[in-house]
Amino acid sequence: MKFKKPFFRNLNGPVIALLLFASQVNAQKVNITLETKSNALVLQADDKKNLNTIYFGKKLSSPTEYELIPSQFKQSAEYTGVLNSAYTSSGSRSLMEPAITVTHSDGNNSLDLRYVSHSIKKESDDVSLLSIILKDPIYDFQVTLYYKSYYKDDVLEQWSVIKHKEKGNVLLQKYASANLYLKAGGFWLNQYHGDWAKEMQPEESKITHGIKTLDTKLGTRANIFQPSVFMISMDKPATEDEGTVLFGALEYSGNFKTDIELDYLNNLKIISGINNYASPYTLKPNEEFTTPAFLYTFSTTGKGVASRNMHNWARNYRVLDGKGDRLTLLNNWESTYFDFNEAKLFDLLKDTKKLGVDLFLLDDGWFANKYPRNGDGAGLGDWEENKTKLPNGVSSLVKEAKSNNVKFGIWIEPEMVNPKSQLYEQHPDWVVKQPKREEYYYRNQLVLDLTNPKVQDFVFGVVNDLFIKNPELAFIKWDCNAVIYNAYSATLGNQNHFYIEYMRGLYKVLERVRAKYPTVPMMLCSGGGGRVDYAALKYFTEFWPSDNTDPLERIFIQWEYSYFYPAITSSNHVTDWGKQSIKFRTDVAMMGKLGFDIVVSHLKDNDLKYCQEAIKTYNIVKPIIWHGDQYRLANPREGSVASMLYLNGTKTSGVMFSYLVNNRYDEGSKMPVKLKGLDAAKKYNIKELNIYPGTNSTIDSKKSYTGDFLMNIGFNPNVNSGRTSVILQIDEIK
Structure with missing residues (x-):
């Protein structure tokens, strides 16, 4: 039995991000071991080339002993040989929940994936990418599993690429990103639920036999009821500093689904990916279907370590400008709501300078003329400046901000439309709605059809036009309030692809925005924390955790978010919500990216003085808050x-x-x-x-x-x- 020599950067340097050992066991079996700083995931292709998971946990000092692990478990009979499959297929021998289900071009519903080969690509001293090719021995159908490892942070990203060369189209019924398999004496799930102003409410329960599904079918703002993040504790509920725990998160902004199944051997299967609800996908020959990445980290010393692993990974590899600076702002929303004009905003710009923050943010209500945006019932989609409120346009505000030595930012919600708008009148086919059904509104609005390239151009144009007219624009607050009702695209040929193509359209727009404006900070807003995920945070510098800014409530909400997202990404504003003092409100907001949404001119002298001094203090300590442990x-x-x-x-x-x-x-x-x-x-x-x-x-x-x-x-x-x-x-x- 011989193992390939592990790869090292040099004799004195750190081990690269992924140690890969491949061995031939009895000249038939192939072991593939992924090691990060503290953990190991061990896969094995058996003598029949079934790729199974034989270990996931704390890494051993001797890699040769991983192959001994299965012999130490004396559980009941395993009837199929694929119960612990690394990517469970359906219709052949599997009796449990699959990661992938297909209908072949000849109508056959079975799939049997066998190991073919694997390879390793070193991307840096810390990061490596393992790819494993699986193929069906009967059909020309292939899945490539990708495992991207981040050695120092004990983080893995996993996704799959599906393709075929059959004579006709193949129907993908389910297409997960990842399929994990865990062994322990028991499992506990810590999940989250919520609603508007009640985000990130934790629930912990012991996992019982059967399937527990975490999912959403909202189409746009995925997280309003059910966030895609979760924790799994093994053997006992993990605490902050003790216990074994896995943190999981799907990097996707649309419909997601995570199936958590305790099988008859008392082992746990975790399958996560795009929700296949109403979304069978027709895959053409030679076309590739790439799933979003499933992100996970594993700790044997409690939640705190897992959390810091994820924070470090996010700042280093995912969040836009994750190791950079942020702007402290004053927002006008709770000061004026929709009731403002140029003179009022000029006064608020002076207050911005007086307060001592970096930027003034103009919120909703600055646009639309035929149907003025004086409330949330009209004007959304008509992105020209309202001539009554802003007779000299946004550019006059940008100039006034500059004269006050502060920057200027603006609110948009470019994916949505009010039925009472010129856009809706001119392009009713641009709107997501069933042609024969009554329209149903969320916050008096509908969703624009981002599966349509013309709509993608329009949404990009909303952002692009603002920057063309105002090159010194320094911040975008990008809102997304509506969910998708009556899902239908007037231009999409296959309606089964709607939910997937909507997200692809959104990401195309965001790619275009970042290609042209790579450094401008943007906030993910969604009536609260409705859209925070690590796919979106590739394009955004921060997110809005909740519209509930009562500081007492925010302590609880921010606490739960902090397990998965670093403080630099959390936009925390001081407002008039709650009965607490200005000190309490400001102190709570400082545990992240500080902002204000108050009427500065209404502050008592000592309250104003406190805020001014607190901002100066914050500017000194914020590097520790944003970038520290x-x-x-x-x-x-x-x-x-x-x-x-x-x-x-x-x-x-x-x-x-x-x-x-x-x-x-x-x-x-x-x-x-x-x-x-x-x-x-x-x-x-x-x-x-x-x-x-x-x-x-x-x-x-x-x-x-x-x-x-x-x-x-x-x-x-x-x-x-x-x-x-x-x-x-x-x-x-x-």
């Missing part, structure tokens, strides 16, 4: 205090946020909060930030503490009814 210290769902720490990579500086989340009598931080991630041998100084004018800190900034003390005993931020929000800066004493 995040540690959850006290869960708001488990006690009266919520606490979060951001720590730089050298463990020399950190920012700790603590809040009172229970207003009952005498509640507060009665126990010290144990910090994490510090260097036990270093000494640290702690001082309070964002102190409200006229008040004094109760924190003695002259004392020093070892990292050992702060992590094992902890530090009390002294949160109580009189100090409901406390921000602390932790610095190494040198």
Whole structure:
């Protein structure tokens, strides 16, 4: 038994992103081992070339021992030989949920995929791409499985490419991106649900036999009811710092489906991909169907490590300008709603400078003339400036912003249309609607048909025209409020392809936008967190977590998002929602990308002074918040205090946020909060930030503490009814 020599960059350098070992076992079996820094996924082509998963978990010190793992499991009989298939096909021997189902050109519904070959491509010192070719021995049908590994972050992306050379078309009934197979003593699912203003509500339950499906059929804003992210704990529910857990997320902005099946051997199958609901896909000979990537990371030391893995991966490899800067803004929405004119906006631009932020964002209501956009019932789709509100156009606002030494951004919702609009009157065939059914509206609007290339040109043109007229435009807030009712395209030949072609159309538009305007920051907005996913974040710098900006609610919402998305992507605005002080509201919003949506002129003197000083402080500490490691210290769902720490990579500086989340009598931080991630041998100084004018800190900034003390005993931020929000800066004493 011989193993190929592992690849190394050099004798002293790090191991490359993926270690690939291929072995011949009994001259028949082929083992393929993917190793990242901490984990291993081991696939095996058996003597009949069935490609199965024989291990996924913490990597072993000796790769030769992976092939010994199956012999240590004495479970019941496995009748099919493909229960643990790496990509389960249907219609042949499989008895469980498939990853792929097809109808061949001759009408046969069976598929049998066998291993042919595999290869490895090194993309960098950290990243490698494994491809495995599977073919049906009877039909000229092929699936290539791709595994992209990120060694340092213990992250894998997995997708499939499906093609055939049959004489006629093949119908793809199901076409998953990934098919994982896990073994453990038990499994727990942490999933999320929500609605408008109630995003990211967690639910954890033990997984029982049968299939649990997480999915959406909304067409556009996928996440409003069911986000595509989830966690699977193995053997016991994982905590922040203990337990084995897998984080999963489909990188797709449309209809998704994740099937989680506990089989009769008590093993777990996870199959994730595009939702095949109403979407059988006709694949022509030699055409390739590429699925979106399924993203996952695995930790044997709790949720915190998995979360930081995903954050690091996102900043380094996925989020647009993930390691860059962001603009702090003032938005006019809650100040004016639709009721504004040029004079009002000029005053708000002066307030932007007065507040001390970088950019003024003009929200909804600036466009349409025949059907003026004075509410959400008209004008959407007619993207010329409203002459009554803006007689001198958007360009006058851009110039005024420049004279105030701030930048200017603008809101658009280019994928949608109001029936009461010129666009709808002129191009009724551009709208997603069934020709013989009554129109049904979501927020008084319908969705434009992005399967139509002419509509794609129009949507791109909305963005392009704004930049042509206003080259100094510095920010786009891209909204997407409607879902798809009565799905139908007037120009698409095969309506079964509608949901898939809609997303392809959207991505084509975004590719064009980024090809021409690669660096302009853009926010993903969708009536809240309805469209955040890692496919969209290739084109956007940030997302809007929720329209619910009550700071107490936001602590809970932002907490859950933070497991999957780094702080630099989370747009958090200070508004008038809630009854908390301006300090509490601002402190909560600082745990991400800070913004304001308030009437600056209505602020009391000390409130304004507080905000101005808080922005200056934020500009100093934001690199730690955006680019540092995040540690959850006290869960708001488990006690009266919520606490979060951001720590730089050298463990020399950190920012700790603590809040009172229970207003009952005498509640507060009665126990010290144990910090994490510090260097036990270093000494640290702690001082309070964002102190409200006229008040004094109760924190003695002259004392020093070892990292050992702060992590094992902890530090009390002294949160109580009189100090409901406390921000602390932790610095190494040198």
